[in-house]
Amino acid sequence: MRILVAEDHRIILDSLALLLSTIEGVEVVSKHTNGRQVLTRLEIEPTIDLVVSDVQMPIMGGIELTLQLRARFPHVKICLLTVADQPEAIKEAIRAGADGYVLKSAERSELETALNTIMRGNKFYSEQVLMQLAHDTGLEITTDPDKPQKIAITARELDVLRLIAQEFSGTQIAEKLFISPTTVETHRKHLMQKLGVQTTVGLVKYAIKYNLI
Structure with missing residues (x-):
């Protein structure tokens, strides 16, 4: 599993890269401080499997990076690693196409599970993330732009x-x-x-x- 890591705080970036490198089967190819650097690296390194990225970064954050990956490098998976646990932030990441959403409070074992789950082609959201979404009610969907409807889901x-x-x-x-x-x-x-x-x-x-x- 060849990974790029993006995090704008250098100490956290180095620590995260070191942690990821201890996971069996993981190779941390390079470290970056914003999403734009990640995209530049992908231009010359097409065999990357997954990007682990913070959400809030200068120049280009994780959400915009996710959108760019889906458009330009759809084969590359992305797991967002963040402190943001608000339902709107989580749903924004899901809408953008993030394969995973893990809180920075997660333990190493959860992060390892997330990466393996994502690489199997599945989605992964931290338990705390699911709990936040569970308390967010009043979800609305629109199957026809001219005829919005609300579905009552408990x-x-x-x-x-x-x-x-x-x-x-x-x-x-x-x-x-x-x-x-x-x-x-x-x-x-x-x-x-x-x-x-x-x-x-x-x-x-x-x-x-x-x-x-």
Whole structure:
């Protein structure tokens, strides 16, 4: 796993690069202090697998970097590492196309799990991030720009949806939320009915498309 690291505070940048280099299978190729430097490096280093980036940086921050990666280097994954745990900041990152969102308070093991999860083609959000989103209600989606609609999704259904997106099984979701597997399946069916999808894959795609996670 070949990684570029972006962080504008030099001490944190060096510490993060050192930490990442201790993870099995990880090679830290280079360190940068803003998103523009990352893009320049990618022009000459096309075999990069993943970028670990802070959100707030001078010249070009993590959100803009994410948008640029999706447009210019869609094969490169990006994990945002930040102190920002506000729902709006998280949803902005998801809308931009971030593959992961990890808080800087995370332990090494969580960061390692995040990188491995992302490289398998899945999304990863810190548990604290999911909790913040779970408390953010009143989500609105628009399937037709001229006909906005609000779908009533309960906080518990959002909990289930986000764990489904993290690829937890029904039993695992039940254990995490302290409910029965039957209740999890009921929530899953209700979500499918409300969102108009036929499969779990469709449920997750719909949720990501309309910024519900």
